[in-house]
Amino acid sequence: MDAANPPTVSRREVFRAGAAIAVAGVAATKAQTAHGAAVSLSPGATVLFQGDSITYAGRLFNKQIANDFQGLGCGYALITTAQLMDTYPTLRIQCHNRGISGNAISDLANRWQEDALDLEPDLLSILVGVNDVWYKLSGKSDGTVDSYESGYRELLERTRAALSETTLVVCEPFVFRTGSVGDSWMPEINAHRAAAKRVADEAGAIWVPYQTAFNDAITEANPVEYWSSDGVHPTLAGHALMARTWLDATGLAK
Amino acid sequence: MDAANPPTVSRREVFRAGAAIAVAGVAATKAQTAHGAAVSLSPGATVLFQGDSITYAGRLFNKQIANDFQGLGCGYALITTAQLMDTYPTLRIQCHNRGISGNAISDLANRWQEDALDLEPDLLSILVGVNDVWYKLSGKSDGTVDSYESGYRELLERTRAALSETTLVVCEPFVFRTGSVGDSWMPEINAHRAAAKRVADEAGAIWVPYQTAFNDAITEANPVEYWSSDGVHPTLAGHALMARTWLDATGLAK
Numbered sequence: 001m002d003a004a005n006p007p008t009v010s011r012r013e014v015f016r017a018g019a020a021i022a023v024a025g026v027a028a029t030k031a032q033t034a035h036g037a038a039v040s041l042s043p044g045a046t047v048l049f050q051g052d053s054i055t056y057a058g059r060l061f062n063k064q065i066a067n068d069f070q071g072l073g074c075g076y077a078l079i080t081t082a083q084l085m086d087t088y089p090t091l092r093i094q095c096h097n098r099g100i101s102g103n104a105i106s107d108l109a110n111r112w113q114e115d116a117l118d119l120e121p122d123l124l125s126i127l128v129g130v131n132d133v134w135y136k137l138s139g140k141s142d143g144t145v146d147s148y149e150s151g152y153r154e155l156l157e158r159t160r161a162a163l164s165e166t167t168l169v170v171c172e173p174f175v176f177r178t179g180s181v182g183d184s185w186m187p188e189i190n191a192h193r194a195a196a197k198r199v200a201d202e203a204g205a206i207w208v209p210y211q212t213a214f215n216d217a218i219t220e221a222n223p224v225e226y227w228s229s230d231g232v233h234p235t236l237a238g239h240a241l242m243a244r245t246w247l248d249a250t251g252l253a254k
Numbered sequence: 255m256d257a258a259n260p261p262t263v264s265r266r267e268v269f270r271a272g273a274a275i276a277v278a279g280v281a282a283t284k285a286q287t288a289h290g291a292a293v294s295l296s297p298g299a300t301v302l303f304q305g306d307s308i309t310y311a312g313r314l315f316n317k318q319i320a321n322d323f324q325g326l327g328c329g330y331a332l333i334t335t336a337q338l339m340d341t342y343p344t345l346r347i348q349c350h351n352r353g354i355s356g357n358a359i360s361d362l363a364n365r366w367q368e369d370a371l372d373l374e375p376d377l378l379s380i381l382v383g384v385n386d387v388w389y390k391l392s393g394k395s396d397g398t399v400d401s402y403e404s405g406y407r408e409l410l411e412r413t414r415a416a417l418s419e420t421t422l423v424v425c426e427p428f429v430f431r432t433g434s435v436g437d438s439w440m441p442e443i444n445a446h447r448a449a450a451k452r453v454a455d456e457a458g459a460i461w462v463p464y465q466t467a468f469n470d471a472i473t474e475a476n477p478v479e480y481w482s483s484d485g486v487h488p489t490l491a492g493h494a495l496m497a498r499t500w501l502d503a504t505g506l507a508k
Binding site for chain 2: 068075222237
């Protein structure tokens with residue numbers, strides 16, 4: 001080998017070579033969702049959870065290796081990863097969380113290269129939108145539902161251009177009518193939900209219907225406060241529901 | 255009411271009165287395990303996970319309210335709680351973690367009143383033993399398997415005397431042959447496992463067979479390192495297996 005001109009091998013190829021040895025002979029899982037969308041996880045697949053504080057969930061920024069408890073935070077990313085590792089132990093999947101509190105769609109775009117594309121995920125899950133709503137309502141930004149939609153579309157197109165084989169998962173933004181979330185939020189979140197659904201469909205992404213799932217879960221025995229205390233962040237019960245809804249939507253549930 | 259002599263009402267009674275209102279009409283779950291042991295969770299039931307660093311899993315000590323992500327740490331206590339909250343939403347269970355790193359059976363005894371009995375758990379799960387083994391092998395204590403067994407027996411008898419209705423769950427201590435865990439550990443952990451099983455049976459406790467479950471899980475495709483990197487602490491995959499094994503053993507799995 002010419003040391004001055006080493007052959008170009010991507011991190012993914014190097015990683016997959018190792019993974020292929022570790023799980024030789026193990027077939028990928030191919031799950032079929034209720035809506036016909038297929039999610040295939042290959043041995044050694046990298047899964048990335050991206051988003052705002054709901055995804056972040058207290059993760060430690062200095063723990064960026066895959067499948068690390070503290071690096072995954074204590075929310076739906078951790079619970080989902082735990083379920084995936086338990087359901088598909090022979091696949092040796094590699095899960096990461098790169099959610100950051102307060103992020104709106106423009107914040108994701110600003111850090112997308114290093115915090116998403118460089119990780120070369122085989123499955124990329126995104127949950128963003130509630131801060132776009134909040135910043136608009138509070139006057140903290142001049143963003144609109146149109147700029148959210150166009151920003152989200154650009155992000156997915158950029159992702160598809162860089163990672164043509166990556167499975168995209170778009171999660172429905174959601175709120176609860178409690179805490180700081182009042183009536184004025186509802187038409188805004190509904191418009192942002194619809195925008196996220198449009199870009200998801202255009203990109204051929206899996207759709208995870210969180211607002212719908214939470215609306216169904218709110219009952220007399222389990223009112224809003226069981227799922228969220230502040231209207232934006234889920235309780236642990238809410239994160240557990242998110243993990244189950246995600247696994248159902250992707251067809252990766254047990 | 256005489257303010258100077260208020261009627262004596264325990265915290266549990268106060269709490270249960272509230273829980274009864276919140277979940278009026280919801281029947282308790284009664285699950286039957288494969289071994290005939292029944293676990294019943296009543297509405298508002300308090301569940302407590304006690305033990306050492308495996309239970310602790312990075313929890314924050316200033317977050318002691320029930321079902322708090324950070325108060326539960328990022329290990330099997332969190333994953334199990336999430337599963338319980340998702341499976342039995344109408345029961346409104348209240349889960350706590352009071353594991354502390356480095357604890358042996360004598361450390362639990364020293365803090366049992368405030369960190370276990372005072373919480374009045376309806377279900378109390380204990381995992382302790384690996385530090386007893388470690389301290390014995392390293393000469394850090396003069397503990398023996400006999401003192402572990404008698405200490406554990408005393409702890410359960412004391413618990414039964416204070417909380418006659420509490421369901422006890424005793425988790426099998428375990429190690430993995432990797433990291434700092436060498437051959438000399440195996441006869442010791444085996445003796446401690448057997449001792450824990452004896453006191454569990456005497457106390458009528460549910461037994462969670464962790465060492466057995468991990469031994470079964472270790473395969474060519476998923477060697478020891480998938481489950482533990484240091485021989486003592488599980489990986490996230492290991493914690494996920496622990497949560498599933500606990501739910502199966504108690505009969506509380508979905």
